[in-house]
Amino acid sequence: MQDIRWKTFWVGISLIAISIAIWAIAGAIAALAFLCLSLIVYIASHIHWIHQLYVWLQDPSLNNVPEGSGIWENVFSALFQQQRKNYRAEAELESALEGFKRATNALPDGIVVLNHRNEVEWCNPPAELLLGLELYKDVNQPVQNLVRYGEFIHYLNAQDYREPIIVKSIRNAESTLQIQLIVFGTAQKLLICRDISVQEKIDTMRRDFIANVSHELRTPLTVVGGFLETMVDGEDIVTESTKHYFDMMITQTNRMRLIIEDLLTLSKIESNNEAPERTIINMQKTLSMIQGDANALSNGKHQITLDAVEGVDIKGSQAELISAFTNLASNAIRYTPDGGPIHISWALDSNRQAVFSVKDAGIGIEAQHIDRLTERFYRVDNSRSRDTGGTGLGLAIVKHILNRHKARLSITSNIGEGSTFSITFPESRVSIDQSKALA
């Protein structure tokens, strides 16, 4: 098909040539009359095709694209091609959407798509079942009117979706749901909901088992430890040659007692589903106490310094948080050679989050271990942990305490240079006395 510009060019040339011929045969007036008439016909034909285009645009289907003539043949042909491409793309998209719907319907997890106003756009059948939604009725409804869990509404408004929340189902008292929001596109959200009742039951059984075993072992161990100490202290019971073995037995019994105490602490924190209290903890006092305890533990072998911002306190469980801070400080002492500096700091960051950190100049930790340190019994160096009285449970306890307070632990370290363990508390847990903090 010829180019539009060529077609127009040839029409113009033909008109001029015919006009010249008429001029030569019948004179200038006849030629001018012919030219005017031709132009009127030409413009009329354009108006006709523009009208045809307008009529087609009212119902732009592939079957009724006008054929056109002259340059309009090109225009309509291009429109036809474009329309055919659109139809194909639409058909492909529809089939992809159908496939996506079939796949999401087959998922055991509930999925709800929310728009930027948090209104339901679409959900799959498991979401209807787990959250009690009805797609045909609930579409375009604000999700907070439909999923009426207090924790969920708080989660939705807080806009921190890094971790999922766990709620007891309102529809079925036996089941526990895990809900997570994921932001995508331009402020749209995907709500993913999962029934975790079975996993919860297994976790509870595991926790109860560990708690029961630890509890059952505590009394016999106390008795064995007590007898061993009595025997060592008693006259003529333990001879010089066997005393060494008795001392080893006492050390190991004490180690087992520490492990059992830590296991019991861990299972107590893990099975506590109540949010920690929000008592305001005086951080100035708490930090001086942590520094004092650290000095006592180090026995003067380390230089322990403290730098704390004033007027910034924490709302939480005092006992739990002191245990987490002490754990980090005692690790710094245990993994820093004598004489090494240890710096404890308490500061407010630019997002008004409070950060507690302990920086040591100790042995450091290789990067590949860092993500695993909070796992139970994960140790980089077993013998060093054991020799310094470690149970391998300290950081697991810290992690659980921090989870309960919505705080996060970050660790940076360089082998041979030292490590920094930092706890960041969200603004909601921070209490600021402006007059002191700004002073």
Ligand code: ADP
């Ligand atoms: P442990 O009782 O063995 O210290 P934790 O749970 O407190 O158990 O710590 C886990 C492991 O993390 C430790 O065994 C040690 O290898 C490593 N670790 C913890 N704190 C430090 C630190 N400040 N410097 C170097 N390694 C550390």
